[in-house]
Amino acid sequence: MFAIETDNLCKSYGKSRGISNVNLQISKGEVFGFIGPNGAGKSTTIRTLLNFIFPTSGSGKIMGFDCVKESKKIKQLIGYLPGEVNYYDDMKIIELFSYSANFYKKDCTKRINELIDIFQVDASKKISELSLGNKKKVGIIQALLHEPEVLIFDEPTSGLDPLMQKSFFEVLKDENKKGTTIFFSSHILSEVQEVCNKVAIIKEGKILKIEEISKLRSAQFKNITLKFQANEEAEFMLEGAKNLTQEGGCTNFLYNGDINNIINSLYGRKIQNLLIEEPSLEQIFMHYYEKEEN
Amino acid sequence: MNLFRREVKRNFTGFVVWSVSLCFYIALTMSMFPSAAKNDASLNQFMKQLPNSMTKAFKLDNISFSNILSYFNINIGILLVLSVGIYAMLLGCGMLSKELDDKTIEFLQAKPITRSSITTEKILCYTLYTFMINVVMFIATYISFQFFKTKSYSLKTLLLVYVGFFLVEFTFANLGLLVSLFVKKKKASTNISLGVVLGMYCLYTLSGISDKFAFIKYLTPFKYADASDVIANGYINSINIVILIIVNVVAVALAYFVYNRKDIPT
Numbered sequence: 043m044f045a046i047e048t049d050n051l052c053k054s055y056g057k058s059r060g061i062s063n064v065n066l067q068i069s070k071g072e073v074f075g076f077i078g079p080n081g082a083g084k085s086t087t088i089r090t091l092l093n094f095i096f097p098t099s100g101s102g103k104i105m106g107f108d109c110v111k112e113s114k115k116i117k118q119l120i121g122y123l124p125g126e127v128n129y130y131d132d133m134k135i136i137e138l139f140s141y142s143a144n145f146y147k148k149d150c151t152k153r154i155n156e157l158i159d160i161f162q163v164d165a166s167k168k169i170s171e172l173s174l175g176n177k178k179k180v181g182i183i184q185a186l187l188h189e190p191e192v193l194i195f196d197e198p199t200s201g202l203d204p205l206m207q208k209s210f211f212e213v214l215k216d217e218n219k220k221g222t223t224i225f226f227s228s229h230i231l232s233e234v235q236e237v238c239n240k241v242a243i244i245k246e247g248k249i250l251k252i253e254e255i256s257k258l259r260s261a262q263f264k265n266i267t268l269k270f271q272a273n274e275e276a277e278f279m280l281e282g283a284k285n286l287t288q289e290g291g292c293t294n295f296l297y298n299g300d301i302n303n304i305i306n307s308l309y310g311r312k313i314q315n316l317l318i319e320e321p322s323l324e325q326i327f328m329h330y331y332e333k334e335e336n
Numbered sequence: 337m338n339l340f341r342r343e344v345k346r347n348f349t350g351f352v353v354w355s356v357s358l359c360f361y362i363a364l365t366m367s368m369f370p371s372a373a374k375n376d377a378s379l380n381q382f383m384k385q386l387p388n389s390m391t392k393a394f395k396l397d398n399i400s401f402s403n404i405l406s407y408f409n410i411n412i413g414i415l416l417v418l419s420v421g422i423y424a425m426l427l428g429c430g431m432l433s434k435e436l437d438d439k440t441i442e443f444l445q446a447k448p449i450t451r452s453s454i455t456t457e458k459i460l461c462y463t464l465y466t467f468m469i470n471v472v473m474f475i476a477t478y479i480s481f482q483f484f485k486t487k488s489y490s491l492k493t494l495l496l497v498y499v500g501f502f503l504v505e506f507t508f509a510n511l512g513l514l515v516s517l518f519v520k521k522k523k524a525s526t527n528i529s530l531g532v533v534l535g536m537y538c539l540y541t542l543s544g545i546s547d548k549f550a551f552i553k554y555l556t557p558f559k560y561a562d563a564s565d566v567i568a569n570g571y572i573n574s575i576n577i578v579i580l581i582i583v584n585v586v587a588v589a590l591a592y593f594v595y596n597r598k599d600i601p602t
Contacts, residue, residue, distance in 0.1 A: 128439035145447040
């Protein structure tokens with residue numbers, strides 16, 4: 043049995059938005075990243091799994107329970123953080139936590155206090171007084187406090203400062219060690235790489251690729267930008283360079299091979315600047331598009 | 337019942353404010369009853385000078401200021417059923433429209449609670465408050481009657497008047513719930529709720545003006561438990577009650593049906 047499974051899940055609404063034939067299989071204990079640009083269908087997939095919206099066709103299961111018919115059983119087992127955190131303005135943080143905990147019919151006081159410590163939240167504050175980042179923290183605690191078996195996070199890190207992101211990922215790793223399955227969406231590949239075993243890339247409602255992180259790493263492209271000094275010949279060629287563009291003395295390309303090859307070919311030439319970066323998500327998508335077309 | 341408790345707590349202040357102000361109005365208006373009763377003859381003389389259509393529209397025909405129940409109905413009852421009707425419809429409407437508009441519905445629906453239970457617990461909350469506000473109003477009215485009555489009256493009739501009020505207001509509450517499922521914005525659904533209650537009241541008034549408009553009365557809940565009829569007859573027409581109950585059952589069933597199939601908007 044998979045922790046999360048979808049079978050040709052489709053949801054169409056509006057004109058262009060929606061998802062079509064999404065097939066995901068996430069094993070228990072896996073940390074699964076769901077990557078795509080804004081509007082690609084990440085939230086739609088999650089919202090369908092949680093039965094906020096009804097699938098047009100296909101089906102989804104969480105821990106073996108049907109996402110439409112057995113939604114209540116699913117909710118008992120999951121913790122969810124929405125992309126946009128919206129809570130009751132009239133409540134204090136601690137009231138929200140106990141309200142949330144009461145739905146699960148178990149005592150979560152100990153875990154709540156632990157999480158409050160980790161995320162440094164002032165629980166006596168009113169929800170309406172919170173900044174976006176603090177609201178997100180409250181959302182994360184709210185999703186974790188009943189110690190769920192499956193965690194579903196929609197863009198969890200947006201709005202968190204780097205330090206908080208770090209503690210958040212630590213918590214995720216701890217949760218995962220306990221056997222918790224984690225499914226989270228993001229539009230930033232690097233943050234997914236850090237914690238995930240597997241990623242799915244989605245664009246325009248369709249899954250482009252599902253890949254284990256280790257494989258993605260070995261097939262990892264670097265985005266390389268070169269600028270030669272003014273008196274140096276700007277011509278540059280290298281075997282294996284993709285999408286090579288040259289403009290005003292600047293050379294830009296994607297490179298998948300041994301970095302030493304670049305260093306060797308540059309030896310003796312006068313360089314003003316050399317950038318070796320992670321490619322943007324768009325560039326990776328382009329790569330997968332090209333593969334698909336071939 | 338976690339959600340029910342939360343809703344009861346959240347709406348308590350509103351309940352107290354409405355109750356206190358309406359109780360105050362009841363007590364104040366009833367305190368003027370003894371002097372009105374004393375001037376019954378001259379007031380009746382004055383009423384006769386009013387245009388016939390006007391007295392009919394505002395149900396001022398066949399009343400006696402010395403009858404405490406008629407006095408109550410004219411000076412308090414109409415305003416009461418109208419105000420509590422608005423209160424009930426806003427309450428019913430606010431139950432889901434607030435969660436939908438503030439997007440807290442995502443929090444709620446990620447918890448182990450079915451959509452039907454959400455609907456049920458919210459209905460229970462506004463049923464409780466619509467019922468309780470009538471209990472409070474009834475007690476306030478009863479106490480004022482004991483204080484200011486000039487002769488004995490039928491307590492049973494007063495009770496029936498309130499049963500009628502409750503049925504009408506509860507109908508509005510259920511219609512409010514239904515409105516909130518079709519109108520996305522809280523502000524819009526609040527305005528629609530106000531419009532519906534006031535519009536229904538206008539129809540009710542219109543139906544009294546002329547026999548030509550008499551058919552309209554079947555469209556407005558106010559007519560089905562008309563306090564002036566209850567006071568005149570001493571009972572509520574049972575067919576009217578049946579019709580009101582059917583309207584309520586249909587509205588509630590439709591609310592469950594719609595919400596159980598509704599896509600939560602982003």
